[in-house]
Each structure stands twice: as C-alpha cells, then as structure tokens.
Amino acid sequence: MKKDCIKVCLMSLIGFFVALILHPFLHEAGHSIATILLGGQCVEFHLLPLPYMVCNAAGIGNIALVIIGLSGYILPFLLAVVIRRKFFYIWYGRLILRGISILSFVISAAVVLLGWCGITVPNDDITQILSLWNSGAVWLLIGALVSVIFLVTITAKEKPFRRIAKAFG
Numbered sequence: 378m379k380k381d382c383i384k385v386c387l388m389s390l391i392g393f394f395v396a397l398i399l400h401p402f403l404h405e406a407g408h409s410i411a412t413i414l415l416g417g418q419c420v421e422f423h424l425l426p427l428p429y430m431v432c433n434a435a436g437i438g439n440i441a442l443v444i445i446g447l448s449g450y451i452l453p454f455l456l457a458v459v460i461r462r463k464f465f466y467i468w469y470g471r472l473i474l475r476g477i478s479i480l481s482f483v484i485s486a487a488v489v490l491l492g493w494c495g496i497t498v499p500n501d502d503i504t505q506i507l508s509l510w511n512s513g514a515v516w517l518l519i520g521a522l523v524s525v526i527f528l529v530t531i532t533a534k535e536k537p538f539r540r541i542a543k544a545f546g
Contacts, residue, residue, distance in 0.1 A: 381545055384544060384545065387466060388466075388469055391466055391469055391470045391473065392473050394470070395470050395473040395474050395477065396473065396477060398424065399470070399474065400453055400474060400477045400478075401424060401428035402424055402428070403452050403453040403456060403474075404428065404449040404450070404452070404453055404481075405422060405423075405424070405428050405429065405430045405449065406452060407448040407449045407450070407451055407452030407453065408430050408432070408445055408446070408448055408449045409422055409430050409432070410448065410452070411444055411445045411448035412430075412432040412434065412445050415437055415441040415444065415445060416436070416437060416441070417432045417433055417434040417435075417437050417441075417445070418432060418433040419431075419432050420432060420433050432445070439509045439510065442509050443506050443509050443510045443513070446502050446503075446505055446506040446509070447502075447506065449502055450478075450481055450482070450485065450502070450524075453474060453477070453478050453481070454478050454482075454524060454528075456471075456474065457471060457474040457475040457478045457528065458475075458528075458531070460474075465540075465544050468540070469541075472532065472537055475528050475532050478524075478528060479524075479525050479528050479529065482521040482522075482524045482525045482528075483521070483525060485502075485503045485517065485521045486517075486518055486521040486522060486525075488501050488503040488504060489503060489507070489514050489517050489518045489521070490518070492504070492507060492514060493514065503517060
C-alpha cells in the first residue's frame, strides 16, 4: 500500500513536470531551433510564468515563418513518438507528452474550425500561421487530425491502462 502511494506521487510529479515544464520547453524550443535554422535570431526565451519566445525574423519569408510556427508542435510530437523506454516512469512521462500533444492538435483543429466561423483566437500559433498562409487552413486541419489519429493509434497499441495496472499489480 505504501509503495502504491509512492508510485502515485511519482506519477503525479512526472505529470506535472511534463505538463508544466517539459512540453512548454519543447514547444518553445521547437520554435527557437527552427528560427535559428532558418536564419532568424532568438531574442528572448521564457518558460515561466508563461512560456513564449521572441525572435527577430527580419528578412525571413512567409514560408519560413509558417515552418517556425509549426515547429512548436513538431518537436514535442517527434519526441513523444521516438522515445522508446521500458523503464516505467520514462514510459509514463512519454505517455503524458503524447496526451498533451494530442490535446494540442485537437485545439489546433478547433482554432481552424473557429476561424471558418469568423471567430479568431488571439495569440495562438495556428491563428498566426493562418495569417501568413491563408490557404493553409485545410492542410492544418488535415495535419492535426492525422497527427491525433496516429498518436492515439500508437498509444492504444501499447495498452497503457494495462501497463499502469501492471505497475500497481
């Protein structure tokens, strides 16, 4: 019983860490890395209290800016897919990272759909991407839905509820 309580506490701490530190860091790092690779300059990078980054993108074209905007979703997604660990707590952290990535893509799809209804979500990456890529709404929606389906499918194949139950069994 005491071991189970410790496991639940560790799992909670991992969940909080992934949700409040790791995912926001990966999201903003994705933007920053893409900015640097595409010739821009990362001027500010903040994780707390609210994560954001400021870049100098002078001279960078719209396509590069769209890539920079999307890279905040791509880096956490890639890590949530490629991390392969048998160790339970690393696996669990990746599970949480996948769940947050799924939620991010669902929110992105909702932002696209809201945009079609004339409702703009201010300061959202997808809103800013759409301001640069007007014809990209359908592609963003398809990409978000395919990403959700892919993440849900590979996660379901791992039988996460069974693995968590096994950790307590």
